[in-house]
Amino acid sequence: MRLKDKVAVVTGAGRGLGKGIALKLAQEGAKVVVSDIDINNASETCKEIQQSGGQAIAVQTNIAKREDVEQMFKEASEKLGEVDILVNNAGINRDGMLHKMSDEQWDQVIAVNLTGTYYCTQTAAKVMRERQYGRIINIASASWLGNIGQANYAASKAGVVGLTKTAARELASKNVTVNAICPGFIETDMTRGVPEKVWDIMVSKIPAGRAGKPEDVANLIAFLASDEAAYITSEVINVGGGMIL
Numbered sequence: 001m002r003l004k005d006k007v008a009v010v011t012g013a014g015r016g017l018g019k020g021i022a023l024k025l026a027q028e029g030a031k032v033v034v035s036d037i038d039i040n041n042a043s044e045t046c047k048e049i050q051q052s053g054g055q056a057i058a059v060q061t062n063i064a065k066r067e068d069v070e071q072m073f074k075e076a077s078e079k080l081g082e083v084d085i086l087v088n089n090a091g092i093n094r095d096g097m098l099h100k101m102s103d104e105q106w107d108q109v110i111a112v113n114l115t116g117t118y119y120c121t122q123t124a125a126k127v128m129r130e131r132q133y134g135r136i137i138n139i140a141s142a143s144w145l146g147n148i149g150q151a152n153y154a155a156s157k158a159g160v161v162g163l164t165k166t167a168a169r170e171l172a173s174k175n176v177t178v179n180a181i182c183p184g185f186i187e188t189d190m191t192r193g194v195p196e197k198v199w200d201i202m203v204s205k206i207p208a209g210r211a212g213k214p215e216d217v218a219n220l221i222a223f224l225a226s227d228e229a230a231y232i233t234s235e236v237i238n239v240g241g242g243m244i245l
């Protein structure tokens with residue numbers, strides 16, 4: 001119970017990686033704000049946490065809207081207390097080759113992955129710096145270094161790395177750490193959408209010989225969110241079974 005009574009917000013926690021993270025943080029004793037644009041899935045995650053004896057609330061949030069984000073943090077502090085841990089996990093992909101990419105594909109991905117992460121980070125950081133405590137963990141991606149068909153996604157995730165490193169430097173003296181995690185290829189609804197042939201190619205590039213599981217990422221997050229990780233900040237950590245894109 002490394003996170004006993006800490007309050008954690010996990011965005012995009014209705015399914016996939018975010019759900020795995022929310023369940024793990026709850027297992028470690030955190031009170032979890034299960035935030036997602038899809039309230040049905042968020043409520044399901046919330047129910048699972050409550051059924052195993054944990055504390056959680058579900059909040060419908062579109063992180064690309066500042067007013068939604070502010071409302072989510074307000075509800076969190078009223079119902080569970082001030083936020084100690086923020087996991088910026090919600091993200092989307094709208095893949096396509098650069099020469100065929102529409103402005104809409106570009107704008108949607110930047111709005112959610114980068115601007116949404118900025119809204120959540122800024123809102124949390126204002127309170128964390130006053131309270132002189134906080135843990136912010138951003139889910140970037142191995143794709144931030146560039147990946148064919150993902151100009152929008154890679155740019156958004158590279159932006160998340162830049163935001164992470166800047167926020168980490170600004171907040172280090174306030175006992176707030178900010179780190180980014182780059183998952184490689186993790187089995188979730190997002191990746192299950194790829195054709196079987198692509199799946200096999202992706203897995204063949206992973207030295208560990210398998211796709212990752214949400215728990216593989218969640219275990220690192222639980223550590224980074226704990227007091228044990230107080231001196232670790234501004235890091236970009238890969239969780240990819242040895243995969244390099």
Ligand code: NAI
Pocket residue numbers: 011012013014015016017018035036037038041061062063064089090091092112116139140141142182183184185186187188189190191
């Ligand atoms: P997913 O598509 O299974 O889940 C994403 C969740 O975010 C969904 O519950 C969705 O409703 C929610 N969401 C989408 N737009 C939102 C918005 N505007 N506001 C609030 N919630 C929103 O995806 P997955 O695989 O779980 O990915 C989670 C994060 O991990 C994303 O940031 C993704 O880019 C990143 N990632 C995933 C990898 C993988 O292999 N699955 C690899 C590298 C990074």
